[in-house]
Amino acid sequence: MTLRKLNLFWKRIKDRDKRTFGKFYELYYPSLFSRAHKFISDYEVCEEIVQDTFIAFWDKADIILPEKKFMEAYLWRILKFKIADFYRGKKIDKHYLEENLEVSIEESKTYDSLFNEDLEKKIEVAIDTLPQKTKEAFIMSRINGMTYNEISEELNVSSKTIEYHISNALKILRKELKLYL
Numbered sequence: 001m002t003l004r005k006l007n008l009f010w011k012r013i014k015d016r017d018k019r020t021f022g023k024f025y026e027l028y029y030p031s032l033f034s035r036a037h038k039f040i041s042d043y044e045v046c047e048e049i050v051q052d053t054f055i056a057f058w059d060k061a062d063i064i065l066p067e068k069k070f071m072e073a074y075l076w077r078i079l080k081f082k083i084a085d086f087y088r089g090k091k092i093d094k095h096y097l098e099e100n101l102e103v104s105i106e107e108s109k110t111y112d113s114l115f116n117e118d119l120e121k122k123i124e125v126a127i128d129t130l131p132q133k134t135k136e137a138f139i140m141s142r143i144n145g146m147t148y149n150e151i152s153e154e155l156n157v158s159s160k161t162i163e164y165h166i167s168n169a170l171k172i173l174r175k176e177l178k179l180y181l
Helices: 003-014 018-039 043-059 071-089 094-128 132-143 148-155 159-176
Strands: none
Touching: 003 018, 018 043, 018 071, 043 071, 094 132, 094 159, 132 148, 132 159, 148 159
16 A cells, blocks of 8 residues: 555544445454464454454544554554453463463564654654744753753743743643654
8 A cells, every 4th residue: 555545544544434444444354363363262252352452443543643654553552452451351370371472562562663663753743843942941851851940041031931831842742642642
């Protein structure tokens, strides 16, 4: 799928297009079921877990960012948590659980890595969109570890002004990064 088509695909899901979600379901169901079945031998339980995964994804459809490439990783992550939730609900041998989920954890590290790389890029982009003085104050505070008083002295403004800039930066970043929070 080309990047343009992929972006359109995610946008349609975000817009809650049921037909597109049906295609999405058909595309990902077999691989999700196969992964779940590696850890849970009961077909009905696997079907339920995969269904729950799609429902959880659909419930969060409004926060999809079509231009991002991590949506598949997000889907796999939901599945991983659904499998873990299944095991938490069962009284099973701890060794068995650790043995079976170890592979899942290793595989999910790849998806988590993609997710974290995308998050770092998103944070950088979000910081770059801040107003110049707000950006400068935020970087000095959160990245360089300076206190509000140190920043206010260096920028020759009041610490209340710095407090305003940091508060404004956090508000903007929360809005920009709401998918990750």
